[in-house]
Amino acid sequence: MGTMLQIDDINVYYGAIHAIKGISLKVDQGEIVTLIGANGAGKSTTLRTISGLLKPKSGKITFEGKNIAGLPAHAIVKAGISQVPEGRRIFANMTVQENLDLGAYARQDTDGVAKDLKVVFERFPRLLERKNQEAGTLSGGEQQMLAMGRALMSRPRLLLLDEPSMGLAPLLIKEIFSIIQDINQTGTTILLVEQNANMALSIANRAYVLETGRITLSGEAQKLAASEDVRKAYLGG
Amino acid sequence: MDFASQFVQQLINGISLGSIYALIALGYTMIYGIIKLINFAHGDIYMVGAYIGFFAITMIHVSIVPALLISMVVTGLLGMLVERLAYKPLRQAPRISVLITAIGVSFFLEYTSMYFVSPTPRTFPAVFDNVSLHFGSFMVNGQQLLIFGITFILMVVLTYIVQKTKIGKAMRAVSFDVETAQLMGIDADRVISITFGIGSALAAAAGVLVGVYYNSIDPLMGIMPGLKAFVAAVLGGIGILPGAMAGGLILGVIEALVSGFISSTFRDAAAFAILILVLLFKPSGLLGKNTREKV
Ligand SMILES: Nc1ncnc2c1ncn2[C@@H]1O[C@H](COP(=O)(O)OP(=O)(O)OP(=O)(O)O)[C@@H](O)[C@H]1O
Ligand SMILES: [Mg+2]
Numbered sequence: 001m002g003t004m005l006q007i008d009d010i011n012v013y014y015g016a017i018h019a020i021k022g023i024s025l026k027v028d029q030g031e032i033v034t035l036i037g038a039n040g041a042g043k044s045t046t047l048r049t050i051s052g053l054l055k056p057k058s059g060k061i062t063f064e065g066k067n068i069a070g071l072p073a074h075a076i077v078k079a080g081i082s083q084v085p086e087g088r089r090i091f092a093n094m095t096v097q098e099n100l101d102l103g104a105y106a107r108q109d110t111d112g113v114a115k116d117l118k119v120v121f122e123r124f125p126r127l128l129e130r131k132n133q134e135a136g137t138l139s140g141g142e143q144q145m146l147a148m149g150r151a152l153m154s155r156p157r158l159l160l161l162d163e164p165s166m167g168l169a170p171l172l173i174k175e176i177f178s179i180i181q182d183i184n185q186t187g188t189t190i191l192l193v194e195q196n197a198n199m200a201l202s203i204a205n206r207a208y209v210l211e212t213g214r215i216t217l218s219g220e221a222q223k224l225a226a227s228e229d230v231r232k233a234y235l236g237g
Numbered sequence: 238m239d240f241a242s243q244f245v246q247q248l249i250n251g252i253s254l255g256s257i258y259a260l261i262a263l264g265y266t267m268i269y270g271i272i273k274l275i276n277f278a279h280g281d282i283y284m285v286g287a288y289i290g291f292f293a294i295t296m297i298h299v300s301i302v303p304a305l306l307i308s309m310v311v312t313g314l315l316g317m318l319v320e321r322l323a324y325k326p327l328r329q330a331p332r333i334s335v336l337i338t339a340i341g342v343s344f345f346l347e348y349t350s351m352y353f354v355s356p357t358p359r360t361f362p363a364v365f366d367n368v369s370l371h372f373g374s375f376m377v378n379g380q381q382l383l384i385f386g387i388t389f390i391l392m393v394v395l396t397y398i399v400q401k402t403k404i405g406k407a408m409r410a411v412s413f414d415v416e417t418a419q420l421m422g423i424d425a426d427r428v429i430s431i432t433f434g435i436g437s438a439l440a441a442a443a444g445v446l447v448g449v450y451y452n453s454i455d456p457l458m459g460i461m462p463g464l465k466a467f468v469a470a471v472l473g474g475i476g477i478l479p480g481a482m483a484g485g486l487i488l489g490v491i492e493a494l495v496s497g498f499i500s501s502t503f504r505d506a507a508a509f510a511i512l513i514l515v516l517l518f519k520p521s522g523l524l525g526k527n528t529r530e531k532v
Contacts, residue, residue, distance in 0.1 A: 053416055077422035089417040091410055102410050105403070106422025154422060 004029045004158055004189050005050070005081075010059030010069070012042075012049050019045045020056070021213040027158065027191050032184050034192045034200040034221065037210035038233075043193040044086050046210070047160045050191075051083045052076040063158070078106045082156035086163050086193075088147040092136030096127055099135050099146055103153030112155070120149040123179065141172040148179070158189045165196045177203055201225040209233075242374040247497035248490060253381045253450065255489020256388035260443035261466030262473070262481035263395065264436030270412040270476035271432045273332065277339040278319065279440060280463015281346035286312040286441025287361075287454045288354055294362050301364040305387065305445050309438035316437025317430050325426065343463075350456040358455040361448035380450045391442055392482055395435070399478060408432055412476070461505070465492075468512045474522025483523065 005027040012020035020042050027033045035043050048054045050061060052073035061069040068076055082103075091099050100120060104113045121128040124145040130138065135146055144164055151159060161180065165173040173196065181203050184190050194200035201207055201221045209217040209230065217224065224230050261283050268276045286308045293304035323342050327335045369378040399405040410418040411428045419425050447462070448454050469488045473480025488508060495507040515522060 051420060053419065072424070073416075073419035074422045074424045077420065083420050085417060085420060089414055089420075091413050091417070093413060094406075094409065098406060102406055102418075102421045102423075105407065150421070 002029055003027070004031075004064060005191070006060075006062040007046075007050070008060040008062070010049060010056040010061065012045055012054055012056050014045075019213055020049065022059070023210075023213070023215055025208050025215065025218070027189060029189055030184075030187075031205045032180070032190045032192060032203055034194055034197075034204040034207045035210055036194055036197040036200055036207060039195070040212070041210040042213045043210055044162055047083060047085075047162050047191070047193055050076075050160060051081065074106065077154055077156075080157040081160065082151040082154045082158075083160040084144075084147045084151045084162060084164060087166065088143045090135045090138075090143050090146050090150070092134070094135055095132050096135050096138070096146055097131040099150050100127070100131075100153050103150035106154060113153070116153055116155055120152055123152075123182070124149050140167050141169075141176075144168065144172075144176060145179075148176075148183075152183070152188075156188060158191065159183065160191050160193075162193045163195060164192075165194065165199060173199060197230070198225075239374070243497065244494075246375040247493045249375065249377055249381060250497070251490030251493030252486060253384045253489070254493060255469075255486035256384050257443045257447055257450075257462065257485075258466045258469045258489050259482045259485025260388060260391065260439045260446075261462060262469040262485045263392075263478060264440045265467055265470040266473070266475055266478060266481040267408075267432050267436045269470070271408065271429055272324070272328075272335075274324065274335050274339060275467065276436075277336070277463070278342035278346055279436070280459030280461075280466065281343050281350075282312060282316055282319075282437045282459070283440035283444040283447075283462060284454070284456060284459035285315060285346060285350065285444070286437075287444030287448045287458065288350065288359075289441065290445030290448055291359060291361055291454060294364065301383070301445075301449065304364075305442055308441045308445050312441030312444075313434040313438035316433040316440075319437075320430055320433040325429075347456055347459070354456060356456055358453045361452045361454055363452070364449055383449060384446050387442060387446060391439060395439070396478070398435070404428070404431060465505075465508050468508050471522055472511060472515050474525030477522065477524050480522050480524040487523075 003026050007023060007025050009022050009024050010020055011018070011022055023046060035046060037043055045054065049056055052071050052075070056069050059069065060067055063079060063081060068079060091102065100117060107113055126142055127146055127149055130142065135143065138146060164176050164180065168176065177199055180190060180192065192200055192204065201224060204221040207218065207221045207224045208215050217230065261279065264279050265276065268274055289311050290304045290308040293299050293307045299307065319342055323338050324335060327338060365379055367379065369376045399408060407418065407423045407428045410421060410423060411425050415425050465488060466485065469484035470481050472488060473484025488511065491507055491511065492504045496504045
């Protein structure tokens with residue numbers, strides 16, 4: 001299993017604010033890697049930088065052997081990375097079907113797209129029932145499923161998820177996490193950002209802990225879950 | 238003429254004028270929808286469109302429909318060029334900088350045109366014999382039929398593009414949330430450029446139709462219709478396509494009724510009175526959702 005994504009010492013700024021201070025991390029093919037940390041630690045900033053919405057001031061981002069740092073966001077989707085953004089960001093004024101169509105925007109293979117649409121509807125039957133409904137009228141959980149389905153429609157090799165559990169009831173969080181595991185088992189590598197560290201560590205292979213723009217801990221998810229420091233800081237004792 | 242037939246006659250005149258406003262207003266509203274810019278140069282784009290139609294007819298001697306298409310294509314490209322040179326470098330700049338740039342582009346287009354085509358008005362050639370259809374005591378002339386027909390076709394085509402095609406979906410996505418649109422693999426810069434192209438082409442069509450309708454064009458002809466179309470876009474709800482169509486038609490009809498039944502001197506005053514009333518009582522426009530913008 002080779003390295004799929006390698007980040008080397010990136011620095012990211014918002015104007016004068018130094019949000020990411022020299023982060024390095026990697027994701028191997030087939031893994032679920034999670035990035036955990038408190039509010040404002042820089043988790044979303046890291047994902048947004050990988051997706052090309054932000055440009056790192058320095059450092060390298062290598063995906064499948066190519067340096068993608070500085071590429072425009074739409075080119076990074078084409079390269080095989082897709083993101084489910086924080087807060088879902090579905091196109092509320094469009095139908096469920098249109099949202100999914102947009103997910104496949106960069107693809108030319110009509111047959112493949114039709115096949116993947118079927119797969120998404122099998123995975124999320126509720127989206128099929130509501131495919132002509134305006135996406136803004138979906139419940140929070142359904143919107144999360146739509147955001148995930150939409151991201152899968154680009155057939156990514158690496159899927160970035162930013163706080164998929166946000167604002168969902170515990171039962172629904174369980175469902176979403178088991179879907180994430182399932183997506184991973186069908187061959188998609190996953191980088192998962194979560195505040196719900198317990199859940200994230202329970203499904204991840206490896207984890208990184210982010211604190212105010214720096215990685216302070218990293219290792220196997222199970223070991224981190226057992227570690228005293230992590231328990232105190234992120235797992236509520 | 239009795240009141241009823243005079244009313245119908247003014248309605249016909251109003252819809253002709255309103256179609257022109259609607260075509261210009263569509264461009265305003267599309268561009269606003271996608272980059273939140275009131276493109277004050279849009280009326281001047283319409284003027285350039287009228288001139289290109291004029292030269293297509295007088296110099297290469299094509300008939301009205303090819304002249305219209307040539308003007309739409311060339312003006313569309315001009316709109317894309319303006320966006321590329323004047324607005325794209327300001328994507329991250331404060332909105333007021335872009336607005337001031339738009340005013341600058343407007344003057345630039347007006348005075349460059351004066352330099353090349355002279356400030357004197359030109360007489361737009363008659364493109365067909367003066368036919369008119371009489372229905373009882375009111376009539377529709379050939380120019381008006383042309384305006385109705387072309388406007389209707391363009392609105393249907395635009396609605397189809399925006400609702401059904403891939404680029405139309407991309408336009409709606411960029412307009413709703415540009416960052417997430419990029420996460421879908423959409424090249425937002427390209428979509429913005431195409432939006433300027435389509436908006437400018439619609440304004441060009443309006444310019445040529447006005448040349449046909451009023452027979453006279455000049456380099457400052459875009460100022461007033463530009464402002465009126467802006468009023469129409471706000472009236473319908475800025476950023477909403479059916480709003481621009483409805484707003485343009487309503488404004489045209491109101492203006493025609495005011496000039497027919499009160500006095501043509503109040504025509505412009507009526508348009509701006511509408512703007513003030515809309516801003517006071519329904520700032521989001523007739524078709525807009527009634528949410529107050531945060532200040
Ligand atoms: N658009 C922005 N402009 C300026 N500063 C920003 C911007 N977005 C984020 N920041 C700052 O960058 C830092 C990292 O923010 P980021 O959103 O990446 O945190 P996060 O770990 O995702 O937090 P959360 O768990 O709350 O989502 C924070 O200090 C934040 O205030
Ligand atoms: Mg975040």
